[in-house]
Amino acid sequence: MASLINIGLSGASNAQSGMHTTGNNITNVDTAGYSRQQNIQSTKGSIREGHVFIGTGTTLADVRRVYNNFLENQLRTTSSLSSDSNAYLDQIGPIDKLLSDKDTGITGALKSFFSSLQNAAAKPTEDASRQLLLTSAQALSKRFNTIAAQLNQQNSNLNGNLSSMSTQVNNLTAAIAQYNDQISRVSVVQGSPNDLLDKRNEAVRQLSELVGVDVTEREGNLDVYLKNGQSLVLGTSTNTLSTVASPTDPTRMNLQLNRGTTKIDITASVTGGEIGGVLRYRTDVLDPSLNELGRVALVVADQINSQLAQGIDKNGNFGASMFNDINSAALISQRSIAKAGNSAGSGNLDVTIKNTGKLTTSDYQVTFTSATGYSVKKLPDGTDMGSFDLNDNPPKVIDGFSLNLNGGAVQAGDSFKITPTRGAAGSIDTVLTDPKRIALAASLNATSGAGNQGTGIIGQPNLTSKLDIYDSTQRLALENGLKYSTPVKLVFGDEKTVPQTYTVHNAKGDPIASGTIIPGQENKLQINVPIVDANGNAVTPAATFSFDMTVAGAPKKGDNYTVAMTGAGSADNRNGQAVIDLQTKQTIDLGDNGRGVSFTDAYGKLVENVGGKTAQAKLDSDATGALRKSASEASNSVSGVDLDEETGNLIKYQQYYTASSQIIKIAQETFSTLINSL
Helix, strand or coil: HHHHHHHHHHHHHHHHHHHHHHHHHHHCCCCCCCEEEEEEEEEECCEECEEECCCEEEEEEEEECCHHHHHHHHHHHHHHHHHHHHHHHHHHHHHHHHHHHHCCCHHHHHHHHHHHHHHHHHHHCCHHHHHHHHHHHHHHHHHHHHHHHHHHHHHHHHHHHHHHHHHHHHHHHHHHHCCCCCHHHHHHHHCCHHHHHHHHHHHHHHHHHHHCCHHHHHEEEEEEEEECEEEEEEEEEEEEEEEECCCEEEEEEEEEEEEEEEEEEEEEECHHHHHHHHHHHHHHHHHHHHHHHHHHHHHHHHHHHHHHHHECCCCEEEECCEECCCCHHHHHCEEEEEEEECCCCEEEEEEEECCHHHCCCCEEEECCCCCCEEEEEEECCEEEEEEECCCCCCCCCCCCCEEEEEECCCCCEEEECCCCCCCCCHCCCEEECCHHHHEEEEEEEEEECCCCCCCCCCCCCCCCCCCCCCCCCCHHHHHHHHHHHEEEEEEEECCCCCEEEEECCCCCCCCEEEEECCCCCCEEEEEEEEEEEECCEECCCCCCCCCCCCEEEECCCCCEEEEEEEECCCCCCCHHHHHHHHHCCEEEECCCCCCCHHHHHHHHHHHHHHHHHHHHHHHHHHHHHHHHHHHHHHHHHHHCCCCCHHHHHHHHHHHHHHHHHHHHHHHHHHHHHHHCCC
16 A cells, blocks of 8 residues: 555656746746746656556656747847847937938038029129028038937947946856856756756857857857857856047947956947847938038038139139138048057157048058058958158148148057048038128129220130139239239220131230131130239239130121229129039049049938938848747747646646645545555
8 A cells, every 4th residue: 555655646746846837837938048947757766566566656847948049040140130129220310211201411511502502693783692501501510510429429339338238248257157057056956957057048148149159069068159159158258348548549439358467349240139230320321421421511511612803802802711611721631540659759640631522431541661661451341542751742642631740759569540522521611601702703704895896705704713712822812913913904906807807905904915806707715914013013923814705696896895803792693603613513523534423413422321321220020020039939939938848737737736645635535445454
């Protein structure tokens, strides 16, 4: 009877253990990383009775953790990819909306500016339309500033996020190392610690959401490596991550792996997870967008200022700049960043914009090979731009900019990061405040002589000598030349002589040039005028300015036309029209053939590129999300808790327990009957 009671007791004990395990599964149905558990029973040793063996009951062999390593690895991988895609999409989505929206992007502000410019050009003598143009210019520069500020704020946020995520990575790797230690200790004496194994796997999965990792099992420990092969966890030891300012750009935080006394910059090699998505976004979208936005701002300021300088304002003065000087002392010093660790007293580089049409959206790395010699590489691809020398005169122009040492003395090995366009959108400003100073009129105008008898028709002159707003000496000389060397008069000879001659006379009446036309045809005249000073004397060294104009019809002998500098209050709007033409003129990314794109198209290209990458990011997010969901469902189908199944198991164990109790009861009754019979 004792054997029968023991059999019943073993069954009841195992049924009770089954209910415990089932109850534990049910209560942990929503516990992250929990793997359902399953009791494994085995028979107790049999007893020999004569020629047969009789069983003695059952025993609990193990509580097994239902787990599939392949499915777990698949879930980790897809979780890392999904987190990468989602982090990238979270960053690029707001920027796409910011750049493309008509109320927040540049396109609407540009259209408003040129609409106001057209209105002012149509009414060049009206102050109200000029004031509206200034207001639109201020709105345009503020729009550039606002977008640049938001992009720079996003960069600051990314720096903070990288620091926070690095701390999370370190906490998780420390936890994994502790679990490795605990599991090793427990496994030696107490078997498989299911709960600790689940917690370790969950920590690794959470880590994979932060950064892409590879996991290797070694002697019961999980070793964790970054995708670049650098280790984060080896058994019970860890290597930590930290963020440090980039040695080439302190506005960017880099990711650093700390291996004891060794520090390794892993920014360029980290992939996967939120960290990988954030770094990928910064490299692929944020930096190029800042550079492209800055390039557009530079071209807008440069081209509009340069064109306005060719005209005459309402006061009769030469045109003033509407936007701030793109080559101010402050701005040229901000386009270069000295690398941390440069030689003492190496100073910095001044970066002067020479040709906005040749600027690219790249940054550059300048490395000195001697005290004056340096090489230039385009970033991020490392394209070699050649070797140059600070003593080159004039300074060599590299993709639209030139370099000059600003104080100090460099040594071989010193390095500088050049960002020609990145800060331009944030620094553009409308500096013109007086609407009368807007130069809508062309600098020269022509009038017909009062006594002309012929049918000659003249076109208004066009100044072909350009005033350089970045060369004060050249500009002043040309302005004085126009002021003191005009008016000039064209006087035509005998119309019976073909070709008909004409002579150009200066203000004193002295002939200074001559030429011929074909009467009855449209003739284009190119005229060079010697520059004189305020006293009418030729300047030293000799200099000229030039203009062209057209003459059609048939002038009579003695007919004359006077070309003079445009006066105050002129209703002429030709320079205003020239500024309007900049809206569609090819001024950006000019090739050797002079072809490029307008700044309207350049900004549209930026919007299109960001929009295309946003659309791709949405597709990637959906695809990786589907893969993650599929992997999660596959893992849950094996390791997850099914409440219906567990409820059935609970009823089964309850019946099992009841049946085992009946065995014990029958054994007791049989034993009592036997005792009573004796």
